[in-house]
Amino acid sequence: MxxxxxxxxxxxxxxxxxxxxxxxxxxxxxxxxxxxxxxxxxxxxxxxxxxxxxxxxxxxxxxxxxxxxxxxxxxxxxxxxxxxxxxxxxxxxxxxxxxxxxxxxxxxxxxxxxxxxxxxxxxxxxxxxxxxxxxxxxxxxxxxxxxxxxxxxxxxITWKIGGSTLSVRTLIEGALSAGAVLIVALWISSAIEARLLRDATGESLSLRKAASNATRALLLFVGLMLALSAVGIDLTALSVLGGAIGVGIGFGLQKLAANYVSGFVILTERSMRIGDMVRLDTFEGVVADIKARYTVIRAVSGRESIVPNEMLITQRVENLSLSDPRVWQSTVVSVAYDCDVELVQRLLVQAALEQPRVLRDPGPLAALSAFGPDGLEFTLGYWIADPENGQLALRSAINLRVLALFQEHGVEIPYPQRVVHVRPPASDAPAVPSTPLARVTRVP
Structure with a gap:
């Protein structure tokens, strides 16, 4: 030097x-x-x-x-x-x-x-x-x-690297040129992303998100190549580095590469879109964002789960709104055996229709689903189109309205009944008069 x-x-x-x-x-x-x-x-x-x-x-x-x-x-x-x-x-x-x-x-x-x-x-x-x-x-x-x-x-201030002579001024100017090229690449990719994602919803949102991510990656790669050329680095020397990176991905970065590839597969085939209601294992929520490596699923309680994209490809995922955003929901009610069945069905349908989130087409259905030990069991089923807004609050509102309508029309909800068997005394115990088995019914 x-x-x-x-x-x-x-x-x-x-x-x-x-x-x-x-x-x-x-x-x-x-x-x-x-x-x-x-x-x-x-x-x-x-x-x-x-x-x-x-x-x-x-x-x-x-x-x-x-x-x-x-x-x-x-x-x-x-x-x-x-x-x-x-x-x-x-x-x-x-x-x-x-x-x-x-x-x-x-x-x-x-x-x-x-x-x-x-x-x-x-x-x-x-x-x-x-x-x-x-x-x-x-x-x-x-x-x-x-x-x-x-x-x-x-x-x-100069020094030789191989057959090239570099100076501090050359490095500074190259670094500034590289920064300018990358800034321009980011600017163009941000403008393209804003243009693609503007007013995009549903299926087009996921496809445009994939195109935006691919465009940004391509522009940054081109910008990096131009920046390296501006610094004075021979790009042909990167062929060896590219081979080493390929070997590293093949052995040590398999999961990372699989997650990136899975992310582009999800965005391209649109099996899962931003805004879909999904269930993975025991976690249920709305797809909030799909990144290149992971997907963010947000539950109605506010919890967010960061799921690697490979899991969404290799494991079973329930998409509640893939082809149709409507979701079926139900609740079970028991009534006494001597109740008017038609009245019960009419009251159940009325309780569901009074909720604005319940769809009218197809409408709710009240069916006699089982003969229970304590009474008749009716299943009230209905469709909703906004599962991302929560399901527990709607089911609770319908149940409360069913209870109020039953009390208003005198429909009895039976209490549980139990049969108690009294064993006869042992042989060495004092004899007692034999009595038939007693049926004990608990009443309020």
């Missing part, structure tokens, strides 16, 4: 600062403020016209000025105003404003794209701060005239 510390001259700061004290600096400042006002007005008008989603809009952000469009418009107007101002006045304010606006554009693009692409990630804030610090330090170095000197010094 070689290092040359040849100093380079730095601009005259005294003359530069003296330029800010001239009357022309006030004119530049006024033009800059005008550019800010025009940019804000244009962004505000476009935001009202398009009405974008504030949570996923990279161009406008949440408040308009924190998106990408505002600093881009301001930078474009500032460049135009600078080109006109330099014809009549020496530059002072623009020497500070242009690098600052460039840094602001870089920060807003990086922050907004990362927030949309990786919403809620724990590492997001440190990365955003790093991007901000790097951009502002580069802007300060540019304004003060230190940037060419620093780059020249970094270009002198």
């Amino acid at each position: 070689t290092h040359s510390a040849a100093p380079a001259p730095i601009d005259d700061f005294a003359a530069w600062i003296n330029a800010f004290l001239q009357p022309g600096a006030l004119i530049e400042l006024g033009v800059l403020v005008t550019c800010v006002g025009l940019s804000w007005g244009l962004v505000h008008g476009l935001q009202r016209a398009f009405n974008p989603d504030a949570e996923r809009s990279i161009w406008f952000g949440r408040r308009g000025i924190d998106g990408v469009l505002f600093p881009l418009l301001l930078l474009a107007l500032a460049y135009g105003a600078r080109a006109l101002t330099v014809l009549w006045l020496p530059l002072a304010v623009w020497r500070v404003a242009i690098p600052a606006l460039l840094a602001l554009v870089v920060i807003r693009i990086g922050v907004q794209v990362l927030e949309v692409a990786f919403r809620g990630a724990s590492w997001l804030r440190p990365v955003e701060r790093t991007v901000s610090w790097v951009a502002w330090l580069a802007a300060v170095a540019w304004i003060t005239g230190l940037l060419p000197v620093v780059l020249s010094e970094l270009d002198q």
Whole structure:
């Protein structure tokens, strides 16, 4: 490694600062403020016209000025105003404003794209701060005239790797190029995902989710290849690495690869879609999200189960709403043997129809299902179309209404009856008169 510390001259700061004290600096400042006002007005008008989603809009952000469009418009107007101002006045304010606006554009693009692409990630804030610090330090170095000197010094620190000669400046520029390529790839994939998933429901949602995941993976792969080329890495050298990764997947990452493949199979064949009501073993809930490696199933109680996609392919899964969202539900009621059967059936159907969640077509059905030891057993069955909203509360409401209707019409719900057999006494016990077996009935 070689290092040359040849100093380079730095601009005259005294003359530069003296330029800010001239009357022309006030004119530049006024033009800059005008550019800010025009940019804000244009962004505000476009935001009202398009009405974008504030949570996923990279161009406008949440408040308009924190998106990408505002600093881009301001930078474009500032460049135009600078080109006109330099014809009549020496530059002072623009020497500070242009690098600052460039840094602001870089920060807003990086922050907004990362927030949309990786919403809620724990590492997001440190990365955003790093991007901000790097951009502002580069802007300060540019304004003060230190940037060419620093780059020249970094270009002198070199070393050889194989047949290539690398320098610190080359690595930094390659890393920045790689970051820019990946940011652009994430931006494009986020825009495609928002476009594909907009107003998508049911079967189309799962298919579009699969297309979105595949597009993002493809764009990130292409971006990574371009980034490696920008750094100066020969991509032909990755063939050996690709073979090693293939062997590693074949032996050590079988489960992980199986989960990813299963995720794409589920999304492609649409055997399970977002919003379906499913039951896996003893866990029942709604499919909240399907990722490349796992699926999130949310129970009506609020519990969420993260299920590897391989389990959904290799094990038996009950999809309660695969071809039809309607679900059959039932409850069992016992009445006395001397009750009016037709009246009981009519009251049971009435109790079900009084609930708005119970479907009218097909309607509820009350049937005599068994002759129980204590009374007649009726099964009330009905269909619902929204099992994701819970089933226990609906069954409880129907049972309460059945109880109220039975009490109102004098239908008796029998109490359990038991027969007790009294054994005769042993031979050595005092003799007692023989009595027949006693039938004991418990009454309230």
